[in-house]
Amino acid sequence: MxxxxxxxxxxxxxxxxxEARSIMEELRQIIKSTVPEAEEGISWNVPxxxxxxxLAGFDVARHHVSFGVDVLHxxxxxxxxxxxxxxxKKTxxxxxxxxxxxxxIKKLLKAQAKINEVKTNTK
Incomplete structure (x- = not known):
């Protein structure tokens, strides 16, 4: 089943x-403290x-946690x-x-939040 x-x-x-829990809890705390207005949820079966x-998300794999954000340069x-x-590419x-x-990660979150705000305000 x-x-x-x-x-x-x-x-x-x-x-x-x-092994993954503490990393995910820390990522969650960083996201919430960096962009407190961010809405948390599950999409595509991941946070x-x-x-x-x-804004961002994360996912657990066999040997690591992947943190994803679009602004990874x-x-x-x-x-x-x-x-x-x-x-x-984005992880x-x-x-x-x-x-x-x-x-x-904080730097990336701030950059992505700014990009998202600009996109929203120019629609």
Whole structure:
């Protein structure tokens, strides 16, 4: 029997492996403190935060947590790579034994929030 899909971020985190929980809790806290107006919810079966559109989200994988945000640029990728993080087009992989790169994530969240505000105000 398939496990039910989580309907809240609390349930998503609770249903995840212990190694991933602290990373997801920290990401959640960073998102909420950086953009307090962001709405938290589950979309595409993962935690997503919305602020004038999609702000960011995260997802657990076998050996890491992926943090996703649209504004991940090459200079951010280089900084993250130097610190040992793997990045995708719009994601940062945080392995279970790595610290959450909080300062970079805060910078990315602020940049994405600004972009989303501008998009909303120019419609």
């Amino acid at each position: 398939e496990t039910p899909k989580p309907k809240t971020v609390d349930a998503y985190i609770a249903n995840s492996g212990g 997503i935060y919305k602020y004038h559109g999609i 090459d200079e951010d990728r280089e900084i993250l790579k130097e610190k040992g993080y793997k990045t995708g 940062i992989q945080i392995k279970f034994d790595q610290e959450v790169p909080g300062n970079i």
